[in-house]
Amino acid sequence: MFSFEVLSAxxxxxxRCGIIKTERGDIETPIFMPVxxxxxxxxxxxxxxxxxxxAIILGNTYHLYLRPGMDVVNVFGGLHxxxxxxxxxxxxxxxxxxxxxxxxxxxTEEGVxxxxxxxxxxxxxxxxxxxxxxxxxxxxxxxxxxxCLPYPADHKAAKKGLELTTRWASRCRTFWSENRKxxxxxxxxxxxxxxxxxxxxSAMQLGELDFPGYAIGGLSVGEPxxxxxxxxxxxxxxxxxxxxxxxxxxxxxxxxxxLVGLGADMFDCVMPTRNARNGKLFTSFGAVNISNACHTLDxxxxxxxxxxxxxxxxxxxxxxxxxxxxxxxxxxLNTIHNxxxxxxxxxxIRSAIREDRYDAFRKExxxxxx
Amino acid sequence: MFSFEVLSAxxxxxxRCGIIKTERGDIETPIFMPVxxxxxxxxxxxxxxxxxxxAIILGNTYHLYLRPGMDVVNVFGGLHxxxxxxxxxxxxxxxxxxxxxxxxxxxTEEGVxxxxxxxxxxxxxxxxxxxxxxxxxxxxxxxxxxxCLPYPADHKAAKKGLELTTRWASRCRTFWSENRKxxxxxxxxxxxxxxxxxxxxSAMQLGELDFPGYAIGGLSVGEPxxxxxxxxxxxxxxxxxxxxxxxxxxxxxxxxxxLVGLGADMFDCVMPTRNARNGKLFTSFGAVNISNACHTLDxxxxxxxxxxxxxxxxxxxxxxxxxxxxxxxxxxLNTIHNxxxxxxxxxxIRSAIREDRYDAFRKExxxxxx
Numbered sequence: 001m002f003s004f005e006v007l008s009a010x011x012x013x014x015x016r017c018g019i020i021k022t023e024r025g026d027i028e029t030p031i032f033m034p035v036x037x038x039x040x041x042x043x044x045x046x047x048x049x050x051x052x053x054x055a056i057i058l059g060n061t062y063h064l065y066l067r068p069g070m071d072v073v074n075v076f077g078g079l080h081x082x083x084x085x086x087x088x089x090x091x092x093x094x095x096x097x098x099x100x101x102x103x104x105x106x107x108t109e110e111g112v113x114x115x116x117x118x119x120x121x122x123x124x125x126x127x128x129x130x131x132x133x134x135x136x137x138x139x140x141x142x143x144x145x146x147x148c149l150p151y152p153a154d155h156k157a158a159k160k161g162l163e164l165t166t167r168w169a170s171r172c173r174t175f176w177s178e179n180r181k182x183x184x185x186x187x188x189x190x191x192x193x194x195x196x197x198x199x200x201x202s203a204m205q206l207g208e209l210d211f212p213g214y215a216i217g218g219l220s221v222g223e224p225x226x227x228x229x230x231x232x233x234x235x236x237x238x239x240x241x242x243x244x245x246x247x248x249x250x251x252x253x254x255x256x257x258x259l260v261g262l263g264a265d266m267f268d269c270v271m272p273t274r275n276a277r278n279g280k281l282f283t284s285f286g287a288v289n290i291s292n293a294c295h296t297l298d299x300x301x302x303x304x305x306x307x308x309x310x311x312x313x314x315x316x317x318x319x320x321x322x323x324x325x326x327x328x329x330x331x332x333l334n335t336i337h338n339x340x341x342x343x344x345x346x347x348x349i350r351s352a353i354r355e356d357r358y359d360a361f362r363k364e365x366x367x368x369x370x
Numbered sequence: 371m372f373s374f375e376v377l378s379a380x381x382x383x384x385x386r387c388g389i390i391k392t393e394r395g396d397i398e399t400p401i402f403m404p405v406x407x408x409x410x411x412x413x414x415x416x417x418x419x420x421x422x423x424x425a426i427i428l429g430n431t432y433h434l435y436l437r438p439g440m441d442v443v444n445v446f447g448g449l450h451x452x453x454x455x456x457x458x459x460x461x462x463x464x465x466x467x468x469x470x471x472x473x474x475x476x477x478t479e480e481g482v483x484x485x486x487x488x489x490x491x492x493x494x495x496x497x498x499x500x501x502x503x504x505x506x507x508x509x510x511x512x513x514x515x516x517x518c519l520p521y522p523a524d525h526k527a528a529k530k531g532l533e534l535t536t537r538w539a540s541r542c543r544t545f546w547s548e549n550r551k552x553x554x555x556x557x558x559x560x561x562x563x564x565x566x567x568x569x570x571x572s573a574m575q576l577g578e579l580d581f582p583g584y585a586i587g588g589l590s591v592g593e594p595x596x597x598x599x600x601x602x603x604x605x606x607x608x609x610x611x612x613x614x615x616x617x618x619x620x621x622x623x624x625x626x627x628x629l630v631g632l633g634a635d636m637f638d639c640v641m642p643t644r645n646a647r648n649g650k651l652f653t654s655f656g657a658v659n660i661s662n663a664c665h666t667l668d669x670x671x672x673x674x675x676x677x678x679x680x681x682x683x684x685x686x687x688x689x690x691x692x693x694x695x696x697x698x699x700x701x702x703l704n705t706i707h708n709x710x711x712x713x714x715x716x717x718x719i720r721s722a723i724r725e726d727r728y729d730a731f732r733k734e735x736x737x738x739x740x
Contacts (some may be wrong), residue, residue, distance in 0.1 A: 019627075037693075038695050038697060039691060039692075039695075040697045040699045042697065042698055042699075043698040043699070045699065067691065067695055068666075068690075068691040068694075071666075071667065072666060072667060072691065076685075079438075082687070082688055082691075083688065084684065084686075085689075090510075190532070208713075266457075296438070296442060297441065297442060297445050299446060313454050314454065315452075317438070317445060317446075318452055318453065318454075320438075321409060321437065321442065321452075322409075323412060324438075325408045325410075327408060327410045327412060328412055328701055329412075329413070332415070332702070333622040335395055339600060
């Protein structure tokens with residue numbers, strides 16, 4: 001049975017450690033989920049993901065539905081066997097891509113009409129259709145279809161969006177209850193723009209629907225960082241304590257450390273993988289731009305204290321050369337390092353919470369970077 | 371001590387099995403050398419190269435000299451530590467790149483003046499300079515600087531080219547003998563265009579210089595396949611039997627099977643790696659274009675009988691999806707398959723020679739493809 005349990009809680013912050021149990025394995029929280037948009041976490045193998053410590057990855061329903069398409073995934077009985085990842089997968093609903101990527105997305109009560117960003121073909125997602133696709137992907141954690149608003153949005157639009165999101169969440173819940181064949185989870189997504197009263201309204205309405213888990217959506221859409229943190233700070237305590245809370249699409253290492261302190265349990269973001277492909281590497285002492293000339297003759301690893309495959313084997317000099325030469329190995333080695341950094345950070349976060357020194361950990365984390 | 375020994379020879383063809391011994395390990399011949407142009411065999415790690423059975427790889431002196439540059443490689447005492455490949459490396463001399471890639475290459479008695487294809491900067495390679503760079507790369511097999519002619523070239527130009535190549539070979543040999551600090555090998559390169567008399571002249575002149583090994587250059591430059599095979603057939607027996615013979619830049623699996631039958635011992639070619647990045651996969655039953663629609667729903671591997679990582683784990687359907695989506699994993703998985711195919715083919719070739727059934731092996735190889 002899908003379950004979540006809080007195992008230890010920080011005494012001076014809202015940080016907590018827990019465990020999500022799924023049919024495909026346990027996930028210690030707080031957790032970061034690498035993004036595998038189209039059936040592959042870009043540039044890395046499933047073995048490398050496991051070596052980096054990934055317990056769960058994210059797949060994008062919008063992308064997978066368009067390419068390869070459900071006829072292909074159905075041949076394999078779902079996404080796991082197609083991409084040979086046997087640990088849990090969380091799939092998003094498509095809601096964020098209708099906001100960020102699809103062409104001419106038109107939201108009505110019934111659902112979203114949109115055109116593919118790949119070939120302009122026309123499609124329609126109802127809340128039921130989104131869940132149906134996610135069930136076919138055999139996802140372990142399914143997300144409700146939501147309406148994500150641009151920033152800034154006015155109060156009226158944000159209210160309209162959250163209320164539609166609640167009605168869709170209810171339809172998703174019904175469809176999921178009646179159609180799932182395996183034990184998996186459905187998460188509701190809180191919307192409400194940057195308005196505390198609307199975030200509260202959304203959290204209350206979704207709370208009544210009693211989801212196995214909750215996400216906070218509509219953050220990291222262009223708002224100032226303080227606003228993002230304020231919204232999370234305000235919203236997290238409004239959601240049931242004993243359910244996992246997932247902050248969607250966030251963020252920097254600093255964001256993760258801050259949000260865990262506010263009670264967040266789950267994260268996903270393209271930042272470690274995308275930045276890797278742009279030569280930006282994360283370390284405990286801040287970011288390293290591997291293309292900088294200062295690394296040309298530097299035979300030391302990116303981070304002396306890092307235990308990843310890349311740092312154990314390769315120098316800054318070599319990584320810079322690969323990156324400048326656009327060698328494909330550059331993207332792999334950089335991605336391994338960044339994912340290891342993110343996943344190791346979550347591991348350190350969990351240790352700090354278990355040992356009830358999260359506030360000290362957070363201060364130390366920031367001190368190392370300044 | 372660098373050495374080569376013929377261990378078994380086919381009774382009905384000129385194929386032979388041998389062993390090249392180097393300070394960095396033994397190489398069973400006939401062998402295929404994956405091309406690691408700029409300090410990386412594109413898309414694959416050194417561990418994957420070893421898993422595919424690579425005993426030696428090739429590095430390009432021209433590319434490495436321009437980028438990262440010798441100041442960088444010198445920090446690591448050579449190419450091996452820079453790229454973390456601890457098995458033998460053969461480096462070419464730059465001769466082929468002056469022919470194929472560099473801008474405004476100007477050949478004089480002294481050497482070659484050229485402009486970088488990367489930034490247009492001006493450089494000069496003498497035969498001595500080419501060997502000096504290869505010694506700094508700490509290459510295990512060093513190639514003499516040669517003049518490679520375009521196809522077609524007239525008899526006069528080809529004669530002039532081979533004679534310059536011989537004079538340069540002599541200079542390379544002197545410089546190498548006086549400056550090498552470690553046990554490595556220097557190979558002479560036979561030129562002479564598509565003229566049997568000139569190939570003979572070149573082979574005789576180089577034979578007198580007594581190199582540890584010999585290459586046949588200036589093939590696969592646009593001539594018909596039969597001409598290439600005729601030139602190899604004519605030239606190989608003119609070179610010392612007890613020295614390894616390397617056919618540069620060739621070729622298809624068919625070329626390799628044919629050339630081994632003519633007495634060739636070593637090969638390099640970008641074909642398995644480049645074709646992989648273009649979705650063209652090699653199999654015992656011919657080429658597979660992974661982007662073809664027929665693979666869309668095909669959950670079988672590229673080759674049921676292939677033992678490579680890609681075929682053991684992934685379907686044609688998934689590989690097609692990755693390729694169509696331009697996922698970086700497509701290039702890796704395809705490259706692993708193609709390199710495994712080439713290196714496994716060489717393994718089968720060696721077995722067939724050892725069991726003295728090379729002619730039968732060759733017929734069977736062709737029968738499977740038709």
